Amino acid sequence: MEKTKAADEFEQCKKQIKITVEDLINNANLAEAKKLIEEYQSIVKNDNDVEIFLMKARIRAAERPNTCEVIVTNTDNQTAPQPGENIYSARNNVAFSLGNSDAPLVSIVALGYNNLEKHTKTCIECILKYTTNIDYELILVDNGSADATFEYFKSVPHPNKKIVRVTKNIGAFYGANSGMKLASGNYVVGVSNDIYVTKNWLVNMLKCAMSDERIGMVVPVSDNVSNLQSVNLNFTDFNDMQKKAAAFNISDARKWHERLRLIPPTALFSKACLDMVGIQDYGFFHDFADDDLTFRVRRAGYKAILCKDVFVQHAGHTIMKNPEEYKQSLAKGRITFKNKYYGLDAWDDVNNYETTMMSYITGKKIFESKIPNILGIDVSCGTPLLEIKNSLRDKGIFNVRLSAFSAEAKYWLDLKTICDGQVAVDRTEYISEYFRQEKFDYILLGKPINTYRHPYLLLEQLLQVLEGDGQLLLKLRNTYDIGTLFRITGVDIATDSSIIHHISLDEFNRRLQYYGCCAKDIVAEPHPIDKNMKKMLDSISFNTEEAYLKAAAKDYILNIGKKA
Incomplete structure (x- = not known):
C-alpha cells in the first residue's frame, strides 16, 4: 500500500515539474527550463519521455534565430520527364530531369583517409591515368585525415573536380555519403583510397551497365576478395599488375555474371538505381552493409552484375582488424541482416554456388534455336539458378x-527478382501440379534427395518434366559415412544427421535405371574435415583408399540424364 502511494506521489511530482517547465518556456525563461529538465532527467533517468523530448525541441527552436532563406531552383532550361516505356526508362527520365542538363556521364567519388603516400596518391594517379575518353567529374573526399591528404587533393589536376573536407573522421559511411550526395553523373562510382584501377576499368563497366537498363550495379573482380570474386593474376609488383590487368581487361559480354550478392572493392551504379535504393542503411553499423545494398538493388527491380572482364587491385587488403572484434562485428551484422530480411541468412541462403554441379553444365547446339528452360527446387534465394545462367553465358x-x-x-520474393518463369511455393509433393505442362533442359535440386519425405516420388516427378536430352543435377546424402559409423558406436560428431531415408548409391542407381535414366557423372563431396574428424578417420584401418573416401564423403553429386 505504501509503495503504491509513493509511486502515485512520484508520478504527481513528475507531472508538476513538466507543468513548471511548460510555464518557463512560455515565459521565455529558457535557461531555468533547461536546468529543471536536466534535474528531472537525472532523477527519472528516462531518455524516452516523449513530453520532455518535445519540450527540449521547443527550447532549441526558441533559441534559434529567426531566418528566412529563399532558395531558387532554376528549371528554365529543363523539360518535364516523359513517362517512359517501362519502369526503368521512366526512372531514368526522371533522374535525368532532376539533374543538370550539362551533368557528366560519370561521377567518381574517391574516399581518402590518411595513408597519403602508402595508398591515396597511387589511387588517384591510377584514376587519372586509366580513366580516358570518358566524361567524368572527380569528387575527392578527405574523410578527416591527419596527414596532407587535403592539400594533395587541391593539387590534383582534373578540370571537373570537387573536394569535400570532413574535419573529423567519424566513420567511412559519413565520408562516402558526403561525396555521393554531390554526384551529378548518370552513373556513380565509389573508390576507396586502397583501390588501384586499371586500363579500361571504367569503359568496360559502362559497357556492361549500358547494355541493359535493368542493370543497376556493376562490380569488378579483384584480388583477395571473398564471395568467389577473387582473381589471381600472379603479379610481382605494381607495374606487373597493371600490365597483366591491361591484358585481362578485354570487354567480353560472356563474363557479365548476374549475382544475388556482391562484395564491392569498387562499384558502379546507375544514378536512377541509387536514387531508388539509397546509399546505406544506417542500421548496418557492423558488417553486411554490402550484402544489404545488393539485396536492395535487386528488390528494386535491378540486376547486380559481377563484371569479370575488369580487374582492380585491392592494395589495402592486408590491413587486418582485431580478430575477435571482427568476429563480433560479423556476428552482429549477420543478425541485423537476418532481422531486416525476415529470417534470410546472408551466407547460408545465398552462398550455395554448387560449384561441382556447375562443372557439368553443357551448352547444347539445340539452344541455337530455343531458349534454355531451367528449374530450381529448394535453391534458397536462387544462387544455383543464376550460376546455371552464368555457366551458359560463358558458353555464349x-x-x-x-x-x-x-x-x-x-x-x-528473392526468387521472383531473378526468375522470369513461374515461382511456386508449396509442399514438394505438389511440384507436378505447377509444372506438368512444361519441359526443362536443366533441373537442379538444392537439398539432398534422401532428406525429402518421398524421395522416389520426387525423383519421378522431376524426370517427368525433364527434356529428353536434359540434365537433372542433385545430391544424395551419404548415409554410410564416418558420422553414421561413430553414432552407431555411441560417439557423436558434428555431421548432419537429418536424414529421413538411408539410400545407398548403388540402390539409387538401380532406381534410375528403372526409370530409364542413368547417372552420367558421380562425384563425392567430402565433409569439412576438422582435427577431430581427421583423428577419428585415422584411427580406423580402411582396407582401401576407396573405402576411406566413402567414409569421408558428405554427399554424392549426380548428373542424371535419360538413356538414349
Whole structure:
C-alpha cells in the first residue's frame, strides 16, 4: 500500500515539474527550463519521455534565430520527364530531369583517409591515368585525415573536380555519403583510397551497365576478395599488375555474371538505381552493409552484375582488424541482416554456388534455336539458378528462362527478382501440379534427395518434366559415412544427421535405371574435415583408399540424364 502511494506521489511530482517547465518556456525563461529538465532527467533517468523530448525541441527552436532563406531552383532550361516505356526508362527520365542538363556521364567519388603516400596518391594517379575518353567529374573526399591528404587533393589536376573536407573522421559511411550526395553523373562510382584501377576499368563497366537498363550495379573482380570474386593474376609488383590487368581487361559480354550478392572493392551504379535504393542503411553499423545494398538493388527491380572482364587491385587488403572484434562485428551484422530480411541468412541462403554441379553444365547446339528452360527446387534465394545462367553465358548462350519451386515462403520474393518463369511455393509433393505442362533442359535440386519425405516420388516427378536430352543435377546424402559409423558406436560428431531415408548409391542407381535414366557423372563431396574428424578417420584401418573416401564423403553429386 505504501509503495503504491509513493509511486502515485512520484508520478504527481513528475507531472508538476513538466507543468513548471511548460510555464518557463512560455515565459521565455529558457535557461531555468533547461536546468529543471536536466534535474528531472537525472532523477527519472528516462531518455524516452516523449513530453520532455518535445519540450527540449521547443527550447532549441526558441533559441534559434529567426531566418528566412529563399532558395531558387532554376528549371528554365529543363523539360518535364516523359513517362517512359517501362519502369526503368521512366526512372531514368526522371533522374535525368532532376539533374543538370550539362551533368557528366560519370561521377567518381574517391574516399581518402590518411595513408597519403602508402595508398591515396597511387589511387588517384591510377584514376587519372586509366580513366580516358570518358566524361567524368572527380569528387575527392578527405574523410578527416591527419596527414596532407587535403592539400594533395587541391593539387590534383582534373578540370571537373570537387573536394569535400570532413574535419573529423567519424566513420567511412559519413565520408562516402558526403561525396555521393554531390554526384551529378548518370552513373556513380565509389573508390576507396586502397583501390588501384586499371586500363579500361571504367569503359568496360559502362559497357556492361549500358547494355541493359535493368542493370543497376556493376562490380569488378579483384584480388583477395571473398564471395568467389577473387582473381589471381600472379603479379610481382605494381607495374606487373597493371600490365597483366591491361591484358585481362578485354570487354567480353560472356563474363557479365548476374549475382544475388556482391562484395564491392569498387562499384558502379546507375544514378536512377541509387536514387531508388539509397546509399546505406544506417542500421548496418557492423558488417553486411554490402550484402544489404545488393539485396536492395535487386528488390528494386535491378540486376547486380559481377563484371569479370575488369580487374582492380585491392592494395589495402592486408590491413587486418582485431580478430575477435571482427568476429563480433560479423556476428552482429549477420543478425541485423537476418532481422531486416525476415529470417534470410546472408551466407547460408545465398552462398550455395554448387560449384561441382556447375562443372557439368553443357551448352547444347539445340539452344541455337530455343531458349534454355531451367528449374530450381529448394535453391534458397536462387544462387544455383543464376550460376546455371552464368555457366551458359560463358558458353555464349545469353537468353535463358528461370523458374523455381520452394517449400519455404521466405524465399519467394528473392526468387521472383531473378526468375522470369513461374515461382511456386508449396509442399514438394505438389511440384507436378505447377509444372506438368512444361519441359526443362536443366533441373537442379538444392537439398539432398534422401532428406525429402518421398524421395522416389520426387525423383519421378522431376524426370517427368525433364527434356529428353536434359540434365537433372542433385545430391544424395551419404548415409554410410564416418558420422553414421561413430553414432552407431555411441560417439557423436558434428555431421548432419537429418536424414529421413538411408539410400545407398548403388540402390539409387538401380532406381534410375528403372526409370530409364542413368547417372552420367558421380562425384563425392567430402565433409569439412576438422582435427577431430581427421583423428577419428585415422584411427580406423580402411582396407582401401576407396573405402576411406566413402567414409569421408558428405554427399554424392549426380548428373542424371535419360538413356538414349
